Amino acid sequence: MEKKYWVPALEKAHSVIRLIAEEPSKLKLTELCKRLDISKSSMFSLLQTMETLQWITRDRSDTYTLGMHFGLMGNAFFRQFDLIDTFRAEANKYMHEMNESIQLASLDGTEIIYLAKEAAPSLVQMVSGPGTRLPAHATGLGKMLLSGFEDSQISLLYPDDVLASLTPFTLRTKQELLEQLGIIRNLGYAVDLQEGVMGFNCIAAPIYQTGGHMAAAVSFSMPLHHWEEKRDRALKGVLTLANKLSFSTAAD
Numbered sequence: 001m002e003k004k005y006w007v008p009a010l011e012k013a014h015s016v017i018r019l020i021a022e023e024p025s026k027l028k029l030t031e032l033c034k035r036l037d038i039s040k041s042s043m044f045s046l047l048q049t050m051e052t053l054q055w056i057t058r059d060r061s062d063t064y065t066l067g068m069h070f071g072l073m074g075n076a077f078f079r080q081f082d083l084i085d086t087f088r089a090e091a092n093k094y095m096h097e098m099n100e101s102i103q104l105a106s107l108d109g110t111e112i113i114y115l116a117k118e119a120a121p122s123l124v125q126m127v128s129g130p131g132t133r134l135p136a137h138a139t140g141l142g143k144m145l146l147s148g149f150e151d152s153q154i155s156l157l158y159p160d161d162v163l164a165s166l167t168p169f170t171l172r173t174k175q176e177l178l179e180q181l182g183i184i185r186n187l188g189y190a191v192d193l194q195e196g197v198m199g200f201n202c203i204a205a206p207i208y209q210t211g212g213h214m215a216a217a218v219s220f221s222m223p224l225h226h227w228e229e230k231r232d233r234a235l236k237g238v239l240t241l242a243n244k245l246s247f248s249t250a251a252d
Helices: 008-022 029-036 040-052 069-097 140-146 153-159 174-187 224-245
Strands: 057-059 062-064 103-106 110-119 134-135 192-193 200-208 214-223
Touching: 008 029, 008 040, 008 057, 008 062, 029 040, 040 057, 057 192, 069 103, 069 110, 069 214, 069 224, 103 140, 103 224, 110 140, 134 200, 140 192, 140 200, 140 214, 174 192, 192 224, 200 224
Parallel strands: none
Antiparallel strands: 057 062, 103 110, 103 214, 110 134, 192 200, 200 214
């Protein structure tokens, strides 16, 4: 992996967590320092921060175990597979009602990963099968998921002001993206008007986990010539489906 944007402190934290996971309740600060060749002052700061974040827990003997955070993350990781199964069970009905394809995706950095798809019986399809990746800023699904971040976090994700274009309609600047995300937060859904693929529009809605975390998003995609006729029904359908797939609402 290219290390141009590598963060050494995260690498150190990763090493500490791996070692604690391998030997829970066995290692104290000084032993961790020796094993990982990290200075005592740096290790102290890492452990204090991770303990505050509930990544690790210090017991009475001053040794460490993994904290509650990783239990929650582990549950979230395995729930995504339940989500895919639930999507497959629920989305088929909506696909047939609209006769348009439905996609499920999650966010990975500045890209979306398509997790599942219910494809409409059409000769013309977007390339959006499971495992496919696309720039988040160029898709309705991606913009929906990015709207869950604060503007300051978006600026960290996108350090450059210019964004890569997939079509003539793709958002071109970080400022345009920030403006759209503000609109999406107010509306509660996102649209992609030929921004990712020419000739296709999409409409996306958020899927929430417990605590109001936006875990994934679901969207209808359709050829441009179906958009005006089906847009309102697609919006109603995708919001209903997203609500069924959610573990909680944003307000929980």
